Amino acid sequence: MDAIRTEGLTKNYGRARGITELSLAVEEGDFFGFIGPNGAGKSTTIRLLLGLISPTAGRAEVLGKDIVRERNAILAEVGYLPSEAAFYGGMRVSELLEYSAKLRRKDCRGEAARLCERLQLDVTRKVNELSLGNRKKVGIVCALQHRPRLYILDEPTSGLDPLMQEAFFELLCERSAEGATVFLSSHVLPEVARYCRRAAIIKEGRLLVCDSVEKLGSEGYKRVTLRGAGETPRLEGMRDLRYDGDSLTFLYGGDAAALIAELARVGLRDVTITEPDLSEVFMHYYTKEGE
Amino acid sequence: MPVFFRELKRNKLLVIIWSAASAGMLAVSLLIYPLMVSQLQSLAEMGDTFSAMGLSAQSFLDYTGYYASEISSVIGIGGAIFAALIGVNALSREEKEHTAEFLLTHPVSRARVVLEKLLAVLAACVVLNVASAALGAASSAVIGEKADSGAIALTFLAHFIMHVEVASICFLLGSFLSRGAIAAGLGTAFGAYVLYIVANVTEKTRFLKYVTPFGYAEGNYIAANGGIHGGYLAVGLAITVACIVAAFVIYQKKDIKN
Numbered sequence: 084m085d086a087i088r089t090e091g092l093t094k095n096y097g098r099a100r101g102i103t104e105l106s107l108a109v110e111e112g113d114f115f116g117f118i119g120p121n122g123a124g125k126s127t128t129i130r131l132l133l134g135l136i137s138p139t140a141g142r143a144e145v146l147g148k149d150i151v152r153e154r155n156a157i158l159a160e161v162g163y164l165p166s167e168a169a170f171y172g173g174m175r176v177s178e179l180l181e182y183s184a185k186l187r188r189k190d191c192r193g194e195a196a197r198l199c200e201r202l203q204l205d206v207t208r209k210v211n212e213l214s215l216g217n218r219k220k221v222g223i224v225c226a227l228q229h230r231p232r233l234y235i236l237d238e239p240t241s242g243l244d245p246l247m248q249e250a251f252f253e254l255l256c257e258r259s260a261e262g263a264t265v266f267l268s269s270h271v272l273p274e275v276a277r278y279c280r281r282a283a284i285i286k287e288g289r290l291l292v293c294d295s296v297e298k299l300g301s302e303g304y305k306r307v308t309l310r311g312a313g314e315t316p317r318l319e320g321m322r323d324l325r326y327d328g329d330s331l332t333f334l335y336g337g338d339a340a341a342l343i344a345e346l347a348r349v350g351l352r353d354v355t356i357t358e359p360d361l362s363e364v365f366m367h368y369y370t371k372e373g374e
Numbered sequence: 375m376p377v378f379f380r381e382l383k384r385n386k387l388l389v390i391i392w393s394a395a396s397a398g399m400l401a402v403s404l405l406i407y408p409l410m411v412s413q414l415q416s417l418a419e420m421g422d423t424f425s426a427m428g429l430s431a432q433s434f435l436d437y438t439g440y441y442a443s444e445i446s447s448v449i450g451i452g453g454a455i456f457a458a459l460i461g462v463n464a465l466s467r468e469e470k471e472h473t474a475e476f477l478l479t480h481p482v483s484r485a486r487v488v489l490e491k492l493l494a495v496l497a498a499c500v501v502l503n504v505a506s507a508a509l510g511a512a513s514s515a516v517i518g519e520k521a522d523s524g525a526i527a528l529t530f531l532a533h534f535i536m537h538v539e540v541a542s543i544c545f546l547l548g549s550f551l552s553r554g555a556i557a558a559g560l561g562t563a564f565g566a567y568v569l570y571i572v573a574n575v576t577e578k579t580r581f582l583k584y585v586t587p588f589g590y591a592e593g594n595y596i597a598a599n600g601g602i603h604g605g606y607l608a609v610g611l612a613i614t615v616a617c618i619v620a621a622f623v624i625y626q627k628k629d630i631k632n
Binding site: 126130133134135137155156158159161163165169170171172185186187188225 | 482630632
């Protein structure tokens with residue numbers, strides 16, 4: 084079963100762009116990256132999946148349940164971490180965690196205590212006195228303490244120091260190993276490349292590509308770097324051409340024989356051909372040439 | 375009922391301060407009654423100078439009339455402002471303070487959220503009126519005056535219903551407004567009071583009492599007639615129910631702002 088399935092999901096905000104005909108499938112148990120810069124439509128997609136906003140067109144299911152008709156059943160099995168968590172001022176961390184558990188009609192005290200210990204979160208502090216990073220930790224405990232089947236995380240590591248980021252992903256990997264699904268919306272590409280098995284790239288509200296991170300990394304493109312080239316090669320399928328001193332580098336997605344023939348024609352001192360990393364793939368999709 | 379209890383906690387300070395102030399002011403105005411009896415006689419002789427505010431000359435001549443008029447003066451407009459603030463904040467504050475996302479990503483239906491918040495608003499109105507009634511009764515005992523308990527109870531009941539109506543209108547406003555909701559709520563309370571004053575100016579404007587909730591909560595009328603004006607009350611109850619139903623419908627469908 085798919086943990087998330089959207090079909091032609093569209094949200095219009097009048098003049099402002101939302102998302103357009105987004106069709107996406109995330110298998111249950113997957114560790115899925117949802118990549119795009121600010122304003123691409125990541126948060127809109129998440130808010131639709133959580134029933135905070137209604138779709139203009141299309142449909143979506145989360146854990147086999149319709150996002151419009153079965154919102155409560157979905158939310159009972161989802162842990163959501165927003166990019167900027169806002170809590171009730173004046174509440175202590177312990178009160179907030181208890182309130183969250185009560186809203187879920189679950190006793191989460193044991194799990195909450197374990198999570199707070201691992202994340203070094205002081206539950207006696209008032210939430211409005213916490214730093215951004217500590218507020219994020221509160222959000223993490225709220226999202227994890229009821230051990231949901233699906234984690235929807237929107238820019239989860241913003242505000243966390245590197246040690247806490249490590250501890251957080253360790254927790255997520257444990258939950259993933261237990262069979263939970265992780266849907267990670269991020270523009271921090273190294274964390275998507277490191278932890279996610281599959282990923283989708285969204286641009287201006289439209290899904291550009293969805294595949295395994297490994298395939299996205301290769302995607303038929305190679306990073307070609309030439310040193311001492313007599314002239315710039317002229318090839319179809321060249322992208323992201325950059326010069327640096329006597330070297331030039333570009334992404335190439337065409338025929339390998341044509342590349343070798345062109346390199347032989349222009350003459351060069353040295354060549355390296357490597358797999359591009361996810362950042363390069365992302366940049367490829369986000370440059371005009373990539374369209 | 376976690377949302378209900380959370381709302382009670384959130385409103386605690388406002389409810390305590392406003393209830394204490396309203397009840398305290400009512401108590402003071404009743405405690406000075408023995409000192410004012412002679413002056414009230416001369417006020418009564420001035421005729422209907424204060425009729426626009428719902429006070430008649432007759433209301434100054436006996437303790438029940440005075441008590442009922444003081445309820446209207448003290449917890450009428452003051453209570454309406456309180457009800458407006460509590461009502462308009464109930465739903466709008468979640469979006470304004472960006473906590474709606476936290477609340478509504480838990481498995482609680484929006485209808486349940488609206489219901490529990492509405493109950494918390496009703497509870498706040500109950501506390502204000504019960505505290506005022508209790509301190510009013512204690513003040514009457516202190517000065518040794520006895521009012522018609524049925525008329526006074528009805529006056530408090532009418533004010534409670536009026537507060538609930540104002541709160542319901544503002545609750546509806548809060549279901550679709552986040553910014554400017556408080557101004558809209560206070561505007562509603564003051565607007566209703568201005569309508570009431572205009573309604574008392576001439577016979578031609580009397581029909582406005584069907585529109586303003588202050589129309590049926592006129593202590594002076596209740597004390598004199600031994601009952602609440604049925605027509606005004608029926609319209610008020612209809613407006614209350616319509617606003618509550620509309621708030622449920624709107625909040626179910628609304629897009630929650632980030």
